[in-house]
Amino acid sequence: MVTVLHFEDRELAFALDSGKEGEGVDFSGEFGDNIYDDNGVICFYNYAFRSLNGEGDVFRELKGLIEDVELFENQIKGLYTVPELGVENATFKEVLEAVKRYYEEKLSSKQPTKTTA
Numbered sequence: 001m002v003t004v005l006h007f008e009d010r011e012l013a014f015a016l017d018s019g020k021e022g023e024g025v026d027f028s029g030e031f032g033d034n035i036y037d038d039n040g041v042i043c044f045y046n047y048a049f050r051s052l053n054g055e056g057d058v059f060r061e062l063k064g065l066i067e068d069v070e071l072f073e074n075q076i077k078g079l080y081t082v083p084e085l086g087v088e089n090a091t092f093k094e095v096l097e098a099v100k101r102y103y104e105e106k107l108s109s110k111q112p113t114k115t116t117a
Contacts, residue, residue, distance in 0.1 A: 001078065001079075002078070002079045002080065002081050002088075002089055003018055003041050003042070003043075003078050003079070003080050003081070004018060004080075004081045004082075004083070005017060005018050005042070005045070005080050005081070005082050005095065006018075006019075006082070006083070006084060007082050007084040007085050007099070007102070008084075009102075009106075012048060012049055013046060013047060013048040013049060014046075014047055014049075014099060015044070015045065015046045015047075016042070016044070016045040016046075016080075016082065016095065016099075017043075017044050017045075018042075018043045018044065020037065020043045020044075033045070033046045033047075036076070039077055039078070040075055040076060040077035040078070041076075041077050041078035042076060042078070042080070042092055047065065049061060058103055058107065059100070059103070059104065062096070062099065062100040062103060063100070065096055066093060066096045066097060066100065069092055069093045069096055070093060073091070073092075073093065076091075076092045078092075079091065080092060080094075080095050082095055082098065085098040085099065085101075085102055086098070
């Protein structure tokens with residue numbers, strides 16, 4: 001069974017939400033929350049960036065999230081579709097990799113362009 005999560009960019013955070021209820025567990029420390037169902041499927045995932053508050057590198061932070069998920073892959077079950085990210089039938093790790101690509105594109109488009117005089 002595939003769970004549909006909806007991605008929301010919340011400026012200093014992001015969320016992935018299925019709209020279903022579940023029980024909470026925290027894999028990511030004080031900056032993240034996971035809610036999963038009885039089968040280990042993520043129903044809600046929220047992460048607040050430290051980096052966007054000027055405390056580091058958002059890409060390093062996202063890489064760390066992906067590595068954290070690798071540690072808990074045996075507990076995070078199911079496949080996920082996230083229409084906003086163009087992801088279908090993916091593991092949760094692949095979903096987070098798509099989130100990373102989203103922020104890479106978003107932040108690279110905000111970089112000032114160099115002009116020569």
